[in-house]
Amino acid sequence: MLEQLLAKSVDGTDASQHTTLRQHLADVFESAIGVVDASGCDQLAAFGLSPSQWYDRFRQTVLLSAAIHDLGKANNHFQRMIAGDSKPQAIRHEWISVWLAEQPVVKAWLLPAVDRCERCWHIAMAAVAGHHPKHSHCSPQVDCFGSEAIEVFAEHAGFRSCLLQIQSQLGLGEPPSQISTILHEGVKDHQRPRQFCSMVQQLADFFADEIFVDPPWRRFCACVKACVIASDVAGSALWEHLDTQASRQNWITETLNRRPSTEQLESIVTNRLDGNMLREFQLAIAGSDASITLVEAGCGSGKTVAAYQWAGQQHAGRRLWFCYPTTGTATAGFQGYLLEAETNDPNKQSVVDGADLFHSRQQYDMLQMLGSRESDETMDDTSVRVESLKAWDTKTVACTVDSLLSILQNQRRGLYSWPAISQSAIVFDEVHSYDDMLFGNLLTFLRELPGIPVLVMTASLPTSRRNAIEKAAKGGNRSFCCVAGPEDLEQLPRYIRHKLGVSVTRDDALELVRDEFDSGGRVLWISNTVERTRKLGLELADCNARVYHSRFIYKDRVDRHNEVTAMFDSTDAGCATTTQVAEMSLDLKHATLLVTELAPIPALIQRLGRLNRAIHPDQPAEERPVRPFIVIDPVRDDGEFSSAPYRESDLELARTWLDSLGTEPLSQEQLVEAWRAMDISEKIELETSGWLTGGIETPVDAIRTAGYGVTVIRENDLPNAKRDRSVVAYTLPMNYPVSDNWQLGNYRHGGFPVASETAIDYCSETGAVWSTFVII
Missing domain, CATH: 3.40.50.300 (P-loop containing nucleotide triphosphate hydrolases)
Structure with missing residues (x-):
């Protein structure tokens, strides 16, 4: 028999008090009290739920969930795993917590904690089942159980101590003494896994029939689940820094009441x-x-x-x-x-x-x-x-x-x-x-x-x-x-298409950039790809060109960003060749010429917004000249048109929009109105939220369209990253490589894959590109 039931793994032979299951449950319960008392009304109000109607049931449901959320850790698989065994749990502990709570004698004991409200009970079960959001999180299936028996240590003195603690916390009667301990007998046991999955399906059906169809209750469920997760975070972390219950409660109360005046x-x-x-x-x-x-x-x-x-x-x-x-x-x-x-x-x-x-x-x-x-x-x-x-x-x-x-x-x-x-x-x-x-x-x-x-x-x-x-x-x-x-600023002429109009080629643009540089101007050239940006940096080295894009080691990217902004804050001649990163993160005050590759309309409006930013209606007319811009076709080295990374249809719309602008000086308002006049239909849909509709599950998903890249650390930078104790400073975002042999085996540092020394050609001034020949 185990000496103690643990909630967390520990170093050494003596378990910290807060790693025991009983104390961890107490820590999270105490945190839940603090979080609900300090912010419960705010949480409900955020969802449009009146605290006067919902607060009491909210507090009850959160506290019940917090009190029992990790009871399922008292099983042989989990206890073995945190003792150092690499074999994973067949069924995650949070689902075993739900299984324990759903046993008729246990449910009858716990249900008064939520005034016997079945909806609150089911939402508490959802909060327990979903308090560890994971990308692969889904309800257990029969084939998850495997061949090894799953036993809950319900007869352990530590488990009984947890039940007595819950009794005291929630003001319940005597805990039940006869609790099932065998969730799965092993390879020949099919009945219990099927019963378990039937229980899960019944919970899911309740949500489909009772909760999802009632928007206030659906929001209430999301609110409870997030509050329990946040309370678990506080309960798991604060004891390492604050050694008493009172100090932890005070911290939660004080921090959640700090607001700007x-x-x-x-x-x-x-x-x-x-x-x-x-x-x-x-x-x-x-x-x-x-x-x-x-x-x-x-x-x-x-x-x-x-x-x-x-x-x-x-x-x-x-x-x-x-x-x-x-x-x-x-x-x-x-x-x-x-x-x-x-x-x-x-x-x-x-x-x-x-x-x-x-x-x-x-x-x-x-x-x-x-x-x-x-x-x-x-x-x-x-x-x-x-x-x-x-x-x-x-x-x-x-x-x-x-x-x-x-x-x-x-x-x-x-x-x-x-x-x-x-x-x-x-x-x-x-x-x-x-x-x-x-x-x-x-x-x-x-x-x-x-x-x-x-x-x-x-x-x-x-x-x-x-x-x-x-x-x-x-x-x-x-x-x-x-x-x-503001009308006076929005209607102020700021831009004008270069007199060469639509006939400007890349070679023409290079010549115009050099002329602008020689006359003391500052040029911003925005390309659609990193490769063309890097190439331009080399071609315009005679114009004091600075290269800026996303494919730098982060510490170098910060330096390049600062160099480019400093250049345009000065009155010295210069040139910056960048990618789309310029559309938002560069505050360039004194650009005198913009060259940009054809891009979608909103991107072009943003790019134009980098030009002539210091102009203001209060300036005398002679101090606010319009500035020229040039739009060229994006072409590859072989001279062929390339829409990447955009859709060709979006570039065609942009071409139509540009033609509608004419050759006269343009204001910001004219750019936008010309866009709206095109009456482009766009199908816009709300995204389904896993938080709001997950119910007994807590599925994790993306909030942006997936990119096509990988963030790595170069093998060459490992000594510096370890010396500086700074992983992020040396991370390098890259597009996915064509070859599969770029990685240093399966080695990762700080969670990032390590690219071998020969995999990436890198320069701190121009950035990174995959090597054409890689040897591992």
């Missing part, structure tokens, strides 16, 4: 304005009290500073999550708005009180900005849990949109951060860049979480997508408001 948010605005006043357009944004506010305004119009004023003026007392489409834009947004100069040392910067940056490479970026020496190992589950708890303690978050919308598809970052998200006002920036799947997830969020106020910002949006946002607002019974950009 109006003064703190408005100080960000004041710092950014630098003595200027908010413009009428910005005041309109700040004054919107609609549940969803859509802002359509061109690049450089001042949307971001208005968003902080909106949060301070309309939603004081709520956290602020500022969601950007990429890690680069999130870091730039954090650096531009949430860092402030220290008055006693102008060479140092500090973070605005209660602000933080959240994305997959945040620690390296913080190290670069603040000189932090934190270790940056890859984001395993433990790391994600710690970072998510930091989100609970952060008043103002700058993050990638994935960090937030990932909750809809049961990804860890979103679920673990749920209590903080439920208390927030959300800004979604640059939504024109969202692919169809990501935009569909945004619409689902807008419709299903009507209690969370949202500001949606974009430079341009087709009518179909604007209408879809308004339809999602109506579907969630939300008020909706649309704020247009």
Whole structure:
């Protein structure tokens, strides 16, 4: 007989108190009390559920789930596994917890904890079954059981101690003494697996018949499941840092009650304005009290500073999550708005009180900005849990949109951060860049979480997508408001197609770039592929060309980003050759010529937004000249047209749009109106959310259309990564290689596959390309 029942593996011979099953259940239960008491009303309100009607049953259901969620770990497979046996569990422990709870004598004992409400009971079972979201997560089938017996240690003294603890926590009667202990007798046992699967099917049928057809209960289920998962995170992590129950409860209460004040948010605005006043357009944004506010305004119009004023003026007392489409834009947004100069040392910067940056490479970026020496190992589950708890303690978050919308598809970052998200006002920036799947997830969020106020910002949006946002607002019974950009800036002529018009070839463009450079100009050339970007960098070396794209080691990419932005902040002549990364993450103030390959219309509008950004209506006419742009066909080295990575039909539409613009000076408004005049029909659908419809399962799925790449670490960089204790700094995103023999066996470092020394040709100035000849 085992001496102790464990919930977690331990190092050494003596088990830590908090690794025992009984104490782990107690830790999670205590955390659940703290989370529900501090944020339960916010969580319900986020779903549009009245706390006065739902709070009592919410608290009961969460606490029941937390009290029993890991009881199933008291089985021979799990206990053997955490003792060091590599053989996996035949049936995951959370399903065994449900099996235990569903035994008639156990259910009769536990059901009073939810006032005998069958719906609450089934939702508690869903929270127990789904508290470990996994990509491969699905209900067990008969063939999962295997040939080995599965036994629950229900007669163990430690298990009995867990039941007595649950009795005390939930105010129940005497625990049952006769609990079935054999889930599966082994190879010849077919009856018990079939009974188990029948139980699972009955639970699923209840959800189909009773929960999914009733939207408030469906939302209530999602709320309970996320709360239990978040409580499990806190219960599993906090004891390592806070050694008493009281200190852990205090931490949860204090952190979930930390919110930015109006003064703190408005100080960000004041710092950014630098003595200027908010413009009428910005005041309109700040004054919107609609549940969803859509802002359509061109690049450089001042949307971001208005968003902080909106949060301070309309939603004081709520956290602020500022969601950007990429890690680069999130870091730039954090650096531009949430860092402030220290008055006693102008060479140092500090973070605005209660602000933080959240994305997959945040620690390296913080190290670069603040000189932090934190270790940056890859984001395993433990790391994600710690970072998510930091989100609970952060008043103002700058993050990638994935960090937030990932909750809809049961990804860890979103679920673990749920209590903080439920208390927030959300800004979604640059939504024109969202692919169809990501935009569909945004619409689902807008419709299903009507209690969370949202500001949606974009430079341009087709009518179909604007209408879809308004339809999602109506579907969630939300008020909706649309704020247009400032007329004087939107109508200001900024661009003009080069006088050579549509006849400009690549060779013509190269000559024009050199002429612009010789005359002291600054040129931005945007290509559709990394290969053409790198090639251009070599061809334009005589023009002080800087190369910037995604296929750099991350530490080098940060350096290239800073070099390019510094070039365009100066008055020195220069040239940057980039890919699509320029469309959002580059704030270029003084570009005098734009060359771009043909791309879809929204991408071209964004690319044009990099040109002539410093122009302003208040300037004298002679100080705001229009700037030329050139659009060339994307061609391969063999001279053949190549639409990749876009659809050829989208490029044909873009060609039609360009022809409609004419040869006169153009404003941002004209670009957008010409696009809308094309009346392009687009089928837009909301994405099905695994969080909202998973029921007894917690399936994990993507929120964006899958990319075609792999992030690696080069074998050459391993010594530096180990020396610097920084995995992310040396990660390298690559397209999938043609050859299969690029990897160093099955070796991984920090979770990333290691590419052999000969697999990748790499230069810190021009980036990476797969070698044409690879030897392992």
